[in-house]
Amino acid sequence: MSPDVVSALVANLLSPAVLFFILGVIATLARSDLRFPEPLYVTLTIYLLVAIGFKGGAAISKAGLAVVWKPTLLAMILGGLIPLGVYPVLRFLGRFSPVNAAAISAHYGSVSAVTFIAATNYLKQIQVPYQEYASAFLAVMEAPAIILGVVLGRMGESSGETMVHTLRKAVHEAVFGRSVVLLLGSMIIGWASGSKGAEMTAGFLVSPFQGVLCLFLLEMGMVAARRFADLRKVGVFLLIFGVVAPMAHGALGILCARWMGLDTGTALLLATLAASASYIAAPAAMRLSLPDANPTFYLTAALGITFPFNITLGLPLYFEMARRWTIPLP
Amino acid sequence: MSPDVVSALVANLLSPAVLFFILGVIATLARSDLRFPEPLYVTLTIYLLVAIGFKGGAAISKAGLAVVWKPTLLAMILGGLIPLGVYPVLRFLGRFSPVNAAAISAHYGSVSAVTFIAATNYLKQIQVPYQEYASAFLAVMEAPAIILGVVLGRMGESSGETMVHTLRKAVHEAVFGRSVVLLLGSMIIGWASGSKGAEMTAGFLVSPFQGVLCLFLLEMGMVAARRFADLRKVGVFLLIFGVVAPMAHGALGILCARWMGLDTGTALLLATLAASASYIAAPAAMRLSLPDANPTFYLTAALGITFPFNITLGLPLYFEMARRWTIPLP
Amino acid sequence: MSPDVVSALVANLLSPAVLFFILGVIATLARSDLRFPEPLYVTLTIYLLVAIGFKGGAAISKAGLAVVWKPTLLAMILGGLIPLGVYPVLRFLGRFSPVNAAAISAHYGSVSAVTFIAATNYLKQIQVPYQEYASAFLAVMEAPAIILGVVLGRMGESSGETMVHTLRKAVHEAVFGRSVVLLLGSMIIGWASGSKGAEMTAGFLVSPFQGVLCLFLLEMGMVAARRFADLRKVGVFLLIFGVVAPMAHGALGILCARWMGLDTGTALLLATLAASASYIAAPAAMRLSLPDANPTFYLTAALGITFPFNITLGLPLYFEMARRWTIPLP
Amino acid sequence: MNPSPNTHPMKRVTVVCEKLAREAVLRLLKEVGAHGWTLWEVEGSGNQGHRLADIPEFTNIQIEIIVRPPVALELLGRLQQDFFSRYAMIAWETEIRVIRSEKF
Amino acid sequence: MNPSPNTHPMKRVTVVCEKLAREAVLRLLKEVGAHGWTLWEVEGSGNQGHRLADIPEFTNIQIEIIVRPPVALELLGRLQQDFFSRYAMIAWETEIRVIRSEKF
Amino acid sequence: MNPSPNTHPMKRVTVVCEKLAREAVLRLLKEVGAHGWTLWEVEGSGNQGHRLADIPEFTNIQIEIIVRPPVALELLGRLQQDFFSRYAMIAWETEIRVIRSEKF
Ligand SMILES: Nc1ncnc2c1ncn2[C@@H]1O[C@H](COP(=O)(O)O)[C@@H](O)[C@H]1O
Numbered sequence A, B, C: 001m002s003p004d005v006v007s008a009l010v011a012n013l014l015s016p017a018v019l020f021f022i023l024g025v026i027a028t029l030a031r032s033d034l035r036f037p038e039p040l041y042v043t044l045t046i047y048l049l050v051a052i053g054f055k056g057g058a059a060i061s062k063a064g065l066a067v068v069w070k071p072t073l074l075a076m077i078l079g080g081l082i083p084l085g086v087y088p089v090l091r092f093l094g095r096f097s098p099v100n101a102a103a104i105s106a107h108y109g110s111v112s113a114v115t116f117i118a119a120t121n122y123l124k125q126i127q128v129p130y131q132e133y134a135s136a137f138l139a140v141m142e143a144p145a146i147i148l149g150v151v152l153g154r155m156g157e158s159s160g161e162t163m164v165h166t167l168r169k170a171v172h173e174a175v176f177g178r179s180v181v182l183l184l185g186s187m188i189i190g191w192a193s194g195s196k197g198a199e200m201t202a203g204f205l206v207s208p209f210q211g212v213l214c215l216f217l218l219e220m221g222m223v224a225a226r227r228f229a230d231l232r233k234v235g236v237f238l239l240i241f242g243v244v245a246p247m248a249h250g251a252l253g254i255l256c257a258r259w260m261g262l263d264t265g266t267a268l269l270l271a272t273l274a275a276s277a278s279y280i281a282a283p284a285a286m287r288l289s290l291p292d293a294n295p296t297f298y299l300t301a302a303l304g305i306t307f308p309f310n311i312t313l314g315l316p317l318y319f320e321m322a323r324r325w326t327i328p329l330p
Numbered sequence D, E, F: 001m002n003p004s005p006n007t008h009p010m011k012r013v014t015v016v017c018e019k020l021a022r023e024a025v026l027r028l029l030k031e032v033g034a035h036g037w038t039l040w041e042v043e044g045s046g047n048q049g050h051r052l053a054d055i056p057e058f059t060n061i062q063i064e065i066i067v068r069p070p071v072a073l074e075l076l077g078r079l080q081q082d083f084f085s086r087y088a089m090i091a092w093e094t095e096i097r098v099i100r101s102e103k104f
């Protein structure tokens, strides 16, 4: 490995956020009685989504919609296309049933907000600038893959409900679900309330942000580690898939970013979104719309393999790609 | 409308706090599954009351009790008198039963801490100075109207309990209830621990304050919107009352403030307190002391009409009055 | 009393943290309905332990392990020895049964993190510098006394379980319990992530810290005051013990600190740890390992007497000793 | 090996009501001579609408009380007489068998 | 002095299931004609593993519904038919005696 | 239209105890062969005083376990023998009827 990769890796592994994630993993594996109460989990989620949305909105109002809409649309298309590539791999190489292949595809096309936030944190850590408006990518990439996954999973399946009905439910869920309401809502508010609004809320939404992320990653370490027990159940193929897929999608994200002329930092964010797999919105949607898919497969892959991989090794790897293939912000 | 009113209105409607309130309303109306867990609600309340109380106490210790006691006493009297004006209106114009008229009167004489905090936030937004000690007004205006409302409601009613007994309970509730303990207690602590205390706690009680308020108003938007379903049940009179009463009381508050020689910012705060209707302390007290009053009336009016009106349109309106009728702090 | 003692006392009693503690006591005694939900309590604990551990770790990385290990080892020994001194006093002067004497000894040898944090807060209040790495003392002083207490309590007792088995459980509990995992884990993270990590998290772990402590002490005031009802049940001996023991251990802590050449501020911290009694880890361990010991004794003494004493009067007293017997940091 | 416990018939009274009634119900439990109670917060829906568990003032609690049969009767009677018109509330009893009957 | 309450036999149906099923179960309650319900969050363990109470999406809820016996039958039947294959869920009924039977 | 469910008699054992006993009780459930459990936090009052739900170390939990009758007997016996002297705890059993009896 080149010294650059190594130092990028070390910088990430020694950042407080990643170390707290590892502490959470260790606490669970050592059977400690440490546990976060549900209201704390919910509060941290609300905080992180509101903060990232609000700051993104303020950045959009600064940069202007004219600049933002094109990369955002591309990000959305990227998220929607990923399942089309993943599905045949899972179906024919991995020999998963159509419905399981569709469900897993949906997870890898959709995104994980926490992984995105960890990426912004990593860029702060290594002092690489990025466009704050990239949280718009996060906002638009959650839904398309989920909807496509449902379509893929229901094709050829004769169910009680009609496809249209299932889709309508899935779309409503994807658009008015908690996380989208918070993220998009805060983004619009950040955009509408401008620089004065950003100034008034900075003491809450900006200064403590990195520290709150540490606390949340401590919890996510515990959540992810609880999935480790299922790693034996999912088969070797999925273990490998959970590491290779994010790398492939990350590279794809960098290429798109390069094509759009995005800077290195923002490219890393797009790559991270592409590489990340949803473990909150997608599982809930699959349980409701593709109940025959097996949760052990998609939850273990997304939460037990891909999420920890991205947080620890993936970020510096994608950054190394971004560094080579794109040009930084001045 | 004069351009001043319009710009004051726009400044309020585009402040993050009000936008988050509106987001909460929309989320509820769109049947989103966004929901705040109770412990988060309780935590936000504790935080806001402690912060506003503490800062008020520190301001009192700076200004000196000699300056503060007179406007505070006046504020208390104002709160106590409002029910006497409201009661006959509800009784004879609105044709409410004596007990319902008394209960609603109590709500409009008492105050809403969140509306008060939103007013301080609004003043910060438009950069108008005010006396921090005004939170003493908030502290003393909660109880009197509630007690008076109970007296009005029990007059002529022959109940199992004696009036004295009911009153004793109502007074204890009003004085040792959660919100008064937190507000008055923190005020005394802020007063006693002086500028060094204020400095040590500023990183928690001051810098994040505006942002925490945003989060709380998001929740309050959801809470208020849940009351909208009852708007049909309360009749046209109460709908109009819920908007006209705060305007009348707001004007009254400005006149009192002018008479006392208060500055524009502080006058807005007094007006807001007069205009606001209690939706936490008063409902609880009415349920216990006037159980025959119908909660749909007083809760819908206070929480579903007056609270949203004050937060969005009322504040800029009262400010416009204050601007015309008082003189600003130098 | 010399003017110095008086002014140290006043400085402590008028600090916001102590005043909030007193407010909590008053609220409980006045039967207010103020109550903190459990998730808020847990969140505040997590926050305080993570913050104090992280800052301690950062300080260790600055000072170097070479400097830190010796006083830390001494602190650990001090904590382990205290039960050996306390046990005979309780057994023969206090006429407690062997198992009760052992349980109480364990509490007084172990430590209270909140008391320690209150001491750092007090030093900030009176602007006396100290070594942040002292939180390493806190981390190592929790377990030894608990383990020793279990040994003392099980000697001569013929129980179903073997002593070795009981000890193994007690050690696991002491090492992987919540508080140790959070404190030691954060300390290692603070140490590993260095000054850049400290900078990134300061907006969350440093600036709001003093204010969060106020909130927590408000809750602890309520928790301690609930124990006051049991004061009648424990007898005069334990009442006196609960005040005299911390003073004796505090003095012992100062002497150790002096012997090690620690500065005045750090000496106060070591003295406070010695003087404090555990009321979370020790009670849980005793219930599991010495179930025949009576919780009313050890909980009332540690939580109802010693904790309030230390927070209010103890800290300035130990500081006065430290001031006379040690030399300050330059 | 297999210890056979002595179980004794007892009544469990369950009350679901708005949190506002908490102190009044706990006072009543003392009056009728219940030796203990267990309580937690719940969300609920009934005649008087949907009570979400987000604002303490508007939420519900569920209380379970294990008592001897005559105490159950007295308790339910008092609830019916004094509480049902004032508070959003339901109450019922179930037959159960306890161990350690001397506690109740 | 001692008021004797009128108690009436009724069924209490209890459902423990993953939170994901919440809206679907509440819809079903409306369909079968239940007049109310009480609900809270629980942690649990069963065939489908341990469900901790920390992430809302993965936690459990317990729902209690007081209904007349025929409604209980209908409710349990519908749960068995439509819900048991889709969701982590158990359900049972208990005989209880309520006061204010007109509410159910 | 109206599916008639098959319900089967089963026992529900309920334990209310201090949270400290949690791991020990869950271990016991495994030993006696219970296939699942449901648990939540409660506030309570009994012989050993009032246990508020604010500090995790001092709060209570309620555990419900659905088991076949002989397992209920064994469970209650073990609780009586090994737990009641050590922990603040009460326990009882109720007769219930479940659907999907093969799960228990
Ligand atoms: N049929 C029912 N089954 C279960 N819980 C109920 C039922 N009816 C009412 N409740 C509970 O009792 C509370 C008060 O009922 P109500 O007075 O009818 O609004 C509701 O909020 C529910 O929690």
Ligand SMILES: Nc1ncnc2c1ncn2[C@@H]1O[C@H](COP(=O)(O)O)[C@@H](O)[C@H]1O
Residues within 6 Å of the ligand: E016, E017, E018, E042, E043, E044, E045, E046, E047, E048, E049, E050, E051, E060, E087, E088, E089, E090, F034, F035, F036, F037, F038, F039, F064, F065, F066, F067, F103, F104
């Ligand atoms: N035997 C049982 N006793 C009590 N609760 C149970 C039992 N079995 C399952 N549960 C509850 O029902 C939920 C779903 O069960 P399952 O579908 O078996 O995973 C579990 O998470 C538990 O909360």
Ligand SMILES: Nc1ncnc2c1ncn2[C@@H]1O[C@H](COP(=O)(O)O)[C@@H](O)[C@H]1O
Residues within 6 Å of the ligand: D034, D035, D036, D037, D038, D039, D064, D065, D066, D067, D103, D104, F016, F017, F018, F042, F043, F044, F045, F046, F047, F048, F049, F050, F051, F060, F087, F088, F089, F090
């Ligand atoms: N009679 C009772 N009814 C309902 N719950 C009880 C009763 N007695 C005790 N409990 C519960 O069991 C816990 C432990 O009881 P105890 O060991 O008597 O303190 C209490 O904190 C209550 O939650």
Ligand code: NA
Residues within 6 Å of the ligand: A082, A107, A108, A109, A110, A111, A112, A249, A273, A274, A275, A276, A277, A278
């Ligand atoms: Na993705």
Ligand code: NA
Residues within 6 Å of the ligand: B082, B107, B108, B109, B110, B111, B112, B249, B273, B274, B275, B276, B277, B278
């Ligand atoms: Na008012």
Ligand code: NA
Residues within 6 Å of the ligand: C082, C107, C108, C109, C110, C111, C112, C249, C273, C274, C275, C276, C277, C278
């Ligand atoms: Na000690």
